[in-house]
Amino acid sequence: MTDVRETRQAEAARAREHEDPHENQAPIPRYVLAMVAVLVAWGAWYIATAPINQAPELGDRRTLADLRGNAKGAGAKVDGAAIFQSRCVACHQSNGQGLPGVFPPLAGSEWVNGNESRVARIVLRGVTGKLTVKGAVYNGAMPAFADQLTDAEIAAVLTHVRVQWGNSASAISAEAVAASRADTAGMKGSFDGDAALGGSGG
Template identity: 40%
Template sequence: MRVRLFVDDESSPRSEFEPPGTFNLDTHDLADGPHTLIVQAGEDDGTVGVERIPFTVRNGPGIALFGLREGETVRGRISLLVNAFESRVGDDFEPARAETPAPIPTWAFVLSLVVAAWAMYYVVSEYRGHAEEIAAAAPLPVATPPSTTTTPDAAPPASAALGEQIYGNYCSACHQLTGEGLPGVFPPLKGDPVVTASDPSEHVRIILNGLLGKEIDDFAYASPMPAFGSQLSDAEIEAVVNHERRAWGNAAPSVTAEDVARLRTQATAP
């Protein structure tokens, strides 16, 4: 069997050998552009197999052109930017020669504007999220409790709604709306011994004076429970304590605003 290698329509083969064999194709005498390598394999009885492999030669410099696109319709005078860069085997890559000083396209400006706008939005929303968290955890005087109009002897349903509202505003940031706290960070109030104790005094005192360093269920919480004595009225503490004592399946005796007032004076008088 004989193998013959042709390039394009050349009449004489570039190489002829018994397979298997190797052949070095020198592309320098081929013009830049599309070509075809034709491999003919002839059997001894005369039948010939042919394989055609199209390929492209580029030995000359690469060409970059800006200002005219394929098939573009133009009129008048147009300004073209042309650059050419070499890419021969063995050439060191030289970015300065390869780079064409094309203008920055408009979409790049638009994209950078979009990215900058998103970054600003992100910073503002993060900041706002934190500000809200801090306000909920330790309410500042600015955040006036929405309950200042309620009187201490408000009807029970109003007081229940108030308790839920105060819990949402002042306590849920740490103890969570589910009353389950955050494991290892804030203790749960659901099923908590203080919250479900039949005597609510300790429960009220903790809200009035805060708490630090108590082990709850054999766990020492690192952060303190803030004191709410100066921020919440007797009626508000009554409402939130009774909310905690009835919510999440808790069912403990309730407290009155008078109890809170009594515990408050005890607490302030050492």
């Protein structure tokens, strides 16, 4: 009798249990299928209409001619602003204010607005040591660009900074830079700050 009762209790307990979970074959929702179809159609359209005559690395739709610029040939214009962005902006900043106590400003600088030969020499040969700009003393190092930039490129970037951020100095020609290059050709290192450059940039 006891065995019958235990058997019935066990059966009742099993009857109260839920079936083990299992995965049904639920269909993918229609809105998901619609989104996938739209994305596939858009991808096909993009591939079909994309220009195939450009180098793959030019994904922003510029051409090789755009990247090369118009600096070919005699008398071609060099983009001083582009040179400034690639060579100078890290130290002197896009607003020409430099970094206080570290890199001097170009905006309102007596060196930038001063003698064209002197500022060309600074860019050509670089400066180390104490340099006074707008009454503040900087003791860092500016690299020389004589081996990195042509006379035309140095003239272009100097002309650019001499008319930016309130500066109003005259343009500098490639010939003037070439003359400064020749005058300093024998230098073995950079200018030693104010002393070597003859005081402030007037």
